[in-house]
Amino acid sequence: MGFLDYAPAPESASILSLRPEYGLFVDGEFVDGHGEPFVTISPATEERIAQVARADERDVDAAVAAARRAYERTWSRMSGTDRGKYLFRIARLVQERARELAVAESLDNGKPIRESRDVDIPLVAAWFFYYAGWADKLEYAGLGPRPRPLGVAAQVIPWNFPLLMAAWKIAPALAAGNTVVLKPAETTPLTALLLAEILQQADLPPGVVNILTGAGETGRTLVAHPGVDKVAFTGSTAVGRQIARAVAGTGRRLTLELGGKAANIVFDDAPLDEAVEGIVNGIFFNQGHVCCAGSRLLVQESIHDEVLDRLKRRLATLRLGDPLDKNTDIGAINSAEQLERIRELSAAGEQEGATRWSPECAIPDRGFWFAPTIFDGVTTSSRIAREEVFGPVLSVLTFRTLAEAVAKANNTPYGLSAGIWSEKGSRILAIADQLRAGVVWANTFNRFDPAAPFGGYKESGYGREGGRHGLHPYLSPSTLATPPAMIDTTGVTGSAATRASASARSAASGRGGKGNGK
Amino acid sequence: MTDSTQIALAPAERAVRLLGGDVTEAALRLQLEGLPGVDGVGLEQRAAALSTRSVKEASKRAALDAIIGLTDLTTLEGADTPGRVRSLAARAVRPDPSDPSTPPVAAVCVYGDMVPYAVDALKAAGARGDGTRGEGDGARGEGAPGDGARRAGVRIAAVATAFPSGRASMGVKLADVRDAVAAGADEIDMVIDRGAFLSGRFGEVFDEIVAVAEACRRRDGGRAHLKVILETGELATYDNVRRASWLAILAGADFIKTSTGKVSPAATLPVTLLMLEVVRDWRRLTGERIGVKPAGGIRSAKEAIRYLVAVAETVGEEWLDPELFRFGASSLLSDVVLQRQRMRSGHYSGADYVAID
Numbered sequence: 001m002g003f004l005d006y007a008p009a010p011e012s013a014s015i016l017s018l019r020p021e022y023g024l025f026v027d028g029e030f031v032d033g034h035g036e037p038f039v040t041i042s043p044a045t046e047e048r049i050a051q052v053a054r055a056d057e058r059d060v061d062a063a064v065a066a067a068r069r070a071y072e073r074t075w076s077r078m079s080g081t082d083r084g085k086y087l088f089r090i091a092r093l094v095q096e097r098a099r100e101l102a103v104a105e106s107l108d109n110g111k112p113i114r115e116s117r118d119v120d121i122p123l124v125a126a127w128f129f130y131y132a133g134w135a136d137k138l139e140y141a142g143l144g145p146r147p148r149p150l151g152v153a154a155q156v157i158p159w160n161f162p163l164l165m166a167a168w169k170i171a172p173a174l175a176a177g178n179t180v181v182l183k184p185a186e187t188t189p190l191t192a193l194l195l196a197e198i199l200q201q202a203d204l205p206p207g208v209v210n211i212l213t214g215a216g217e218t219g220r221t222l223v224a225h226p227g228v229d230k231v232a233f234t235g236s237t238a239v240g241r242q243i244a245r246a247v248a249g250t251g252r253r254l255t256l257e258l259g260g261k262a263a264n265i266v267f268d269d270a271p272l273d274e275a276v277e278g279i280v281n282g283i284f285f286n287q288g289h290v291c292c293a294g295s296r297l298l299v300q301e302s303i304h305d306e307v308l309d310r311l312k313r314r315l316a317t318l319r320l321g322d323p324l325d326k327n328t329d330i331g332a333i334n335s336a337e338q339l340e341r342i343r344e345l346s347a348a349g350e351q352e353g354a355t356r357w358s359p360e361c362a363i364p365d366r367g368f369w370f371a372p373t374i375f376d377g378v379t380t381s382s383r384i385a386r387e388e389v390f391g392p393v394l395s396v397l398t399f400r401t402l403a404e405a406v407a408k409a410n411n412t413p414y415g416l417s418a419g420i421w422s423e424k425g426s427r428i429l430a431i432a433d434q435l436r437a438g439v440v441w442a443n444t445f446n447r448f449d450p451a452a453p454f455g456g457y458k459e460s461g462y463g464r465e466g467g468r469h470g471l472h473p474y475l476s477p478s479t480l481a482t483p484p485a486m487i488d489t490t491g492v493t494g495s496a497a498t499r500a501s502a503s504a505r506s507a508a509s510g511r512g513g514k515g516n517g518k
Numbered sequence: 519m520t521d522s523t524q525i526a527l528a529p530a531e532r533a534v535r536l537l538g539g540d541v542t543e544a545a546l547r548l549q550l551e552g553l554p555g556v557d558g559v560g561l562e563q564r565a566a567a568l569s570t571r572s573v574k575e576a577s578k579r580a581a582l583d584a585i586i587g588l589t590d591l592t593t594l595e596g597a598d599t600p601g602r603v604r605s606l607a608a609r610a611v612r613p614d615p616s617d618p619s620t621p622p623v624a625a626v627c628v629y630g631d632m633v634p635y636a637v638d639a640l641k642a643a644g645a646r647g648d649g650t651r652g653e654g655d656g657a658r659g660e661g662a663p664g665d666g667a668r669r670a671g672v673r674i675a676a677v678a679t680a681f682p683s684g685r686a687s688m689g690v691k692l693a694d695v696r697d698a699v700a701a702g703a704d705e706i707d708m709v710i711d712r713g714a715f716l717s718g719r720f721g722e723v724f725d726e727i728v729a730v731a732e733a734c735r736r737r738d739g740g741r742a743h744l745k746v747i748l749e750t751g752e753l754a755t756y757d758n759v760r761r762a763s764w765l766a767i768l769a770g771a772d773f774i775k776t777s778t779g780k781v782s783p784a785a786t787l788p789v790t791l792l793m794l795e796v797v798r799d800w801r802r803l804t805g806e807r808i809g810v811k812p813a814g815g816i817r818s819a820k821e822a823i824r825y826l827v828a829v830a831e832t833v834g835e836e837w838l839d840p841e842l843f844r845f846g847a848s849s850l851l852s853d854v855v856l857q858r859q860r861m862r863s864g865h866y867s868g869a870d871y872v873a874i875d
Contacts, residue, residue, distance in 0.1 A: 006577050272554045274561060277560055
């Protein structure tokens with residue numbers, strides 16, 4: 001046995017105590033759903049993990065009503081300090097149960113435990129910690145002295161970072177004083193349900209967060225529900241468009257974080273070894289299931305061969321296999337459906353004349369897998385250079401001049417992220433100014449921080465998540481002397497709103513023991 | 519550029535091949551300054567990522583044995599005595615007297631004046647081969663990586679060239695080297711003149727290494743292996759480490775070594791990774807294989823395993839060979855032996871169950 005055939009080092013799935021069946025999390029309790037339950041499987045083995053309830057219209061009504069009650073009676077009246085206490089508590093519980101959450105995430109999503117353990121879960125805790133700090137400082141959010149929450153937020157999240165996306169959505173909404181109905185993706189409901197347990201553990205008031213599992217139909221019902229004040233969606237551009245149509249004209253606020261086709265631009269003066277690492281991290285992190293993945297490598301003509309050679313050598317050391325093994329670099333593709341899409345686009349890439357290359361790599365018999373793949377000689381008009389593959393597939397294009405690099409990088413309907421690799425700081429700044437992308441990484445890629453706003457241009461969506469900007473989608477600018485609950489746009493809550501006077505709110509905060517006492 | 523940059527340097531074979539007939543200070547400078555930069559943040563992230571590899575069970579057992587076989591067991595104290603060197607040599611041959619299956623270390627590393635005692639002690643232990651070991655053939659080509667060192671028993675490495683500071687005249691440094699080689703050293707660990715390097719006098723450093731490599735020749739025509747210590751803790755930037763590594767290789771180093779162990783920081787994983795990238799690139803360019811030796815500060819088996827991972831995933835498994843990779847360490851061996859005992863017996867013993875020097 002060679003040294004590199006590391007003996008298996010699996011993280012133990014036995015630290016999880018999963019229930020065989022999960023209901024919907026409504027008004028602080030797990031309840032049965034009215035739809036036909038479905039099964040969530042591990043994409044690495046296709047084995048059943050648990051049965052999950054499916055929410056239908058009645059369940060959505062109940063969840064939105066619970067969120068409304070919680071908003072009016074508790075959450076909007078509570079002081080920011082107390083809301084912050086709950087969020088801090090959730091963050092600490094996430095840290096305490098980090099190992100368990102990481103295992104659940106890898107099991108349900110297929111991502112390597114190395115990533116769920118070292119990236120996803122620590123970021124989840126960081127997001128709650130960060131927005132916990134904002135809860136009592138909303139007057140500094142840049143929206144005037146007393147910005148107001150919106151009400152009930154309907155949030156629909158994707159399957160690529162299931163728990164992290166839940167944190168991105170829930171933390172700022174709660175910090176700003178809104179209540180939430182969250183729908184996790186159909187293929188990855190598990191960690192959201194574990195989060196529901198954590199919310200119970202944290203003694204979060206019932207109804208402040210409601211979690212509805214289900215498929216696209218559940219999501220459609222939720223975002224179109226007349227009782228919600230705000231819709232937030234992360235996912236594909238196609239679904240984003242449908243949601244924008246459904247929400248248009250209703251007065252509800254909408255933020256969308258959609259697809260991407262990021263350019264990763266490598267100049268001839270780049271730190272080559274680190275650039276190669278960055279390219280790998282840009283597109284093969286999380287099997288390429290990253291909306292901001294650096295899926296288009298733009299490499300300067302003069303170093304094309306050198307970079308490709310180094311990249312191929314590096315790819316040969318990537319280890320594909322059991323997501324729960326601590327030495328796995330590339331896990332499973334999340335679903336059969338997604339695998340099919342990756343295969344189809346890769347076949348199109350070959351048909352369009354690009355040169356396909358993958359390292360030698362044993363593919364397990366069961367589960368959904370796709371070897372890391374590079375397409376060289378891709379033209380800007382190829383499908384694999386224009387459409388989001390959302391898989392471990394890198395398209396390589398070259399450029400000669402700076403202007404050409406910028407033109408090619410911007411030549412996409414998307415605009416979520418971009419990367420620049422150069423040792424020359426002035427060049428990085430000049431290029432970053434010209435790129436139409438929400439996030440531009442310099443000499444790194446796929447780095448996330450709760451303090452940094454994230455979001456897109458063009459078809460990558462609108463609105464920002466993270467940082468002070470991430471609060472704005474959940475707040476209205478202040479109108480002085482108007483208490484928060486008065487601005488309820490749905491008009492459902494007249495009497496409760498008038499009760500929520502300043503004195504009532506200070507009384508609520510006087511009972512702050514609720515926040516940290518139990 | 520002043521005229522001094524046109525000064526011809528020693529025509530070291532590798533430099534002639536890469537830079538062309540006239541090896542000048544200017545050509546050397548262009549080569550070194552034309553190397554791609556190093557992004558420190560990215561390098562350290564890569565090193566940290568390699569550190570997360572989980573080496574368990576059979577892999578760990580193999581790794582522990584590999585570490586022992588790659589160790590230069592070192593004592594470099596002013597207070598070293600012949601008795602201590604004899605004890606070190608005995609331990610080098612049999613790191614764990616309670617387990618005869620424990621492999622010997624690669625070499626003992628001592629000051630030049632201690633070489634005769636090491637020779638005697640290793641001879642007495644029957645670990646000195648037949649006198650044909652240690653044929654430094656400089657550039658090793660594509661041939662199969664031998665386990666030469668193990669067949670030949672334990673080698674003797676001597677630090678030289680006014681170790682650790684390198685502050686002495688050229689004549690003294692060369693005499694230091696010749697003396698150690700004559701006394702029976704198989705390997706010479708030299709230090710570069712960091713003062714000259716940092717002030718940009720690359721040619722001076724280059725010529726010095728070439729001269730030391732020449733002084734490594736034995737009367738019988740063989741040559742002691744040359745390890746060039748860069749003392750990365752004094753080089754200030756990763757870019758400098760990369761340049762110094764190239765400079766040492768061009769001048770004829772068989773091994774590039776991080777540190778003397780007398781300066782902090784000594785070996786770190788990012789610095790070692792960077793040097794491994796240089797030897798990987800050199801291999802790509804020329805087919806030649808150069809060794810890497812992190813030294814100083816590696817005290818635990820766990821840490822050493824991270825270095826093995828970095829080696830295997832950067833240059834390949836074939837580098838896990840005493841001809842191509844060494845640990846310079848004094849206390850590392852104790853922890854590796856302890857871990858090895860733990861894997862055999864299922865429980866930890868304690869420091870008193872592991873021999874000391």
